[in-house]
Amino acid sequence: MVELERLKMSDLEVDIAVIGGGPAGLSAAISAKQKGAKKVIVIDRNNWFGGILPQCIHDGFGIEETGKSMTGSEYAEIYIKKAEKKDIHLINETMVLKLNNNKDITVINRNGLHKIRAKAIILAMGCREKTRWTTMIPGDRPSGIFTAGVAQAFINLYNIMVGKNIVVLGSGDVGLIMARRLKLEGANVLCVVEFLPNPSGLPRNVVQCLDDYDIPLLLSHTITCIHGRERLEGVTIAQVDKKMKIIHGTEKKIKCDTLLLSLGLIPENELSKAVGIKIDNLTGGPIVNQFFETSISGIFACGNCLHVYDIVDNLSKDAKNTGQYATEYANSQNKGINNNNKYIKIIPGSGIRYVIPQRVTKSGKVHFRLRVEKSKEKSTLRIVDKNKEIFNKKLNFVTPSNMIGFNFNITSELLKSSKNLEVVLDE
Amino acid sequence: MNEKTITCIICPIGCKIFVKTNGKRIRFTAGYKCKKGIDYAKNEALDPRRILTTSILVKGGEWPLVSVKSIKPVPKDKLFPILKQIKKITINAPVISGQIIIKNVLNTGVDIVATKTIKKQSIN
Secondary structure, eight states, rough: OOTTTTTTTTTTEEEEOOOOOOOHHHHHHHHHTTTTTEEEEEEEESSSSSTTGGGOOOOEHHHHHHHSSSHHHHHHHHHHHHHHTTTTTTOOEEEEEEETTTOOOEEEEETTTEEEEEEEEOOOOEEOOOOHHHHHHHHHOOOOOEEEEHHHHHTTTTTOOOOOOEEEOOHHHHHHHHHHHHHOOOOOOOOEOSSSSSOSSHHHIIIIIIITTTTOTTTOOOOOOOSSSOOOOEEEEEETTTSBOTTOOOOOEEESEEEEEEOOEOOHHHHHHHTTOOTTTTSBBBBBOOOOOSSSTTTOGGGGTTSSOOHHHHHHHHHHHHHHHHHHHHHHTTTTTSOTTTTTEEOOOOTEEEEEOSSEEEEEEEEEEEESSSSSSSSEEEEEEETEEEEEEEEOOBTTTSSSEEEEOOOOHHHHHOOOEEEEEEO | OOOEEEEOOOOOOOEEEEEEEOOOSSSEEEOOHHHHHHHHHHHHHOOOEEEOOEEEESSBBBBSEEEEEESEEGGGGGGHHHHHHHHEEEEESSSSSTEEEEESSSSSSSSSEEEEOOBBOOOO
16 A cells, blocks of 8 residues: 555656545546546555544444444445556655645655646545633643544554543533443543533434433533543533523532533535635635536645545545546546636525535536534425525435435526526425 | 233324233234334334344554444344443454444344444554
8 A cells, every 4th residue: 555665756647646546536536536636645644544434443334335343444444445446546645735826736745845746636634633722611721632533543453542530511412422441441530520411412413322221311511621631530510501601500510530522513625625625614624616526726625634534435525526527637638627706605504504605607417415504303405596486305314414405407598597596494 | 811002103293002911922013103103113022132232342543443233133132241342352453344344143143243344544
């Protein structure tokens, strides 16, 4: 897998350069090769491929895609093997420092600084976990505080146990899965503390990770203070009211040596921002058209750096399409896929958190993905053009933790006549 | 008669299904929205099973651990006894994903298999 030595990287010219070797990057690269791109490279800063998946040893991956449930590590290996078979150049331990509008990529690795020129670039940098400093939890600064994903890497990859008496803050899926993992490894998981009145993770994980092991879930609670000089000694928790304000007098100190944070994920887009790609504040990722092309022609984006997906199956599928579109761009040298002068803006209306793509630049069938703001039993999804409904779809049960996908045909008339389309969710 | 409330995990709705059981048969269920829920509640009340995933120590590999899983769901009350068994084991690299690590673990009829390929550590 180490391409470092074999590939003389100074002034390398490629058809498709993929930045990030996680599931999105691998899926996009495989698809690009299948669609006829000649030279495809995937650049990753780690010494392995598959991104976060090798540390996700729990099962539940690939059910929608393959019909059978596998672990994250198994899912990753399928894609790594495919990429190797397809003669995709996997370049590891290499960090991308800079991109420019001409699709030149500056990278650094043990052999020095290199320049790569690509006909099309696919961004697949993934996402990062929110930390204590994103939410500003007050108190001391002892050791023993980990984001859930970092603890997962320590335990599942490096055989390093993170602690004995554990409190988890945040009931996102990674937090729930880690609560179970720690319990299985013999730790004492004291509780999972959740700010919201309902768990953020899937019901499946609440049942199989907490209920199965009698781990208490404290809803409408938060951590108000962290205690400890060298190592964490305890946390103060308190109840919050409906307005998310701390209820004074409900504070309680819990003794623990380890705090795991599962506070959510942020798309990683330092490279995108530095080159001037427009970012959607709602997703934290690039604004793209239906071809997953960013505001810079020839630079595409997929995976969790575009928006944080619910399941890897959906992510791989979109990344596969991204690989195809990027290849069409590279092969035709068609500078016109992304006609940024003329497009329909897709606007998330009431009940909708965000919609991908944010722009439609060409007529035809478009696949949309969105997340809703709140759980609803029965609802109707509508597309509104100048106060007129042009599409509706009845939905049975929606929740923010599950993405919703649907197809809608954008006619050339609509493309000509409309500037904005609003997507709304009604009762 | 044993009474239980079971949260269905088949879909994101997460129905709370109320069941009465005598340990062999289900007598009454309420709170479900579809047939899949009844089946789930039945299994959950009479013979709850889980896929077990964990890791095993590896000697001489490029990673110190290999992730493993039970190839089929195992009875819930066997999870910790199986873990104890797994903890006793160290295997030598290389390990190939899908390779059987423990056959018929604790007579459950279920094999524990590797879910990751671990190459031998290269000598630098």
